[in-house]
Amino acid sequence: MESTIYKLENTPLVSGHTAVTRNATIASTGSDVTYPRGTVFGRVTATRKLKKWDPAAADGSETIVWIAGLSVTVPAAGDIKATGYIHGAFYRNALDFGAATAEQIDDAVWAMSANGMYVD
Numbered sequence: 001m002e003s004t005i006y007k008l009e010n011t012p013l014v015s016g017h018t019a020v021t022r023n024a025t026i027a028s029t030g031s032d033v034t035y036p037r038g039t040v041f042g043r044v045t046a047t048r049k050l051k052k053w054d055p056a057a058a059d060g061s062e063t064i065v066w067i068a069g070l071s072v073t074v075p076a077a078g079d080i081k082a083t084g085y086i087h088g089a090f091y092r093n094a095l096d097f098g099a100a101t102a103e104q105i106d107d108a109v110w111a112m113s114a115n116g117m118y119v120d
Contacts, residue, residue, distance in 0.1 A: 013038055013067075013095075015120045019088030024066055025079050026050045034073040039096040040108070041066040041084070049079060053097065055104040064112050067095065087116040095119065 026041065027049035041050040042061030051061040067085040074080045097105045109119045 013069075013090055014085070015089040015091050015118075017089030017118060019085050020116075021069055021083050022066070022086045023081055023083050024050050025081055026072065026074050028074050028076060028079050031076045032073060034071060035068050036071050036096055037068055038090075038094045039068040039098075040064045041068070053100075053108070055100050055108065063115075064108055064117065065115060067117070085117070089118040089120060092119045 024041075024043075025048075026035075027044065027047060035052065040053040042053045042057070042063050043049070043065050044051050045060035050066055051057075051059075053064050054061045056062070065086065067090060068082065069084045070082070072080065072082040092109065097108065100108070112119060
């Protein structure tokens with residue numbers, strides 16, 4: 001797996017800490033889906049593919065491991081490779097946690113720090 005280290009300053013997503021990116025495969029949902037920059041993803045254990053974070057899941061996608069670095073559209077008929085963040089400090093209000101509750105988001109933010117993702 002290829003990782004790249006970037007020092008990004010004063011961006012709306014990254015917050016003053018060296019960010020590390022990784023290319024990963026986002027699984028298709030069967031319909032075209034566009035995920036905005038800052039969307040958080042988990043990694044499904046069985047497929048090793050990313051899926052939008054789902055705090056109620058039990059397939060691996062309940063743990064945030066990747067943040068979309070740019071907006072990405074996943075086609076209905078196939079997966080797509082994209083580049084996102086796996087380490088760094090991020091502005092909380094720039095992250096897309098979907099329809100999660102405040103409590104789920106708070107729990108996720110704490111868990112993200114164990115993976116080297118720090119949320120301001």
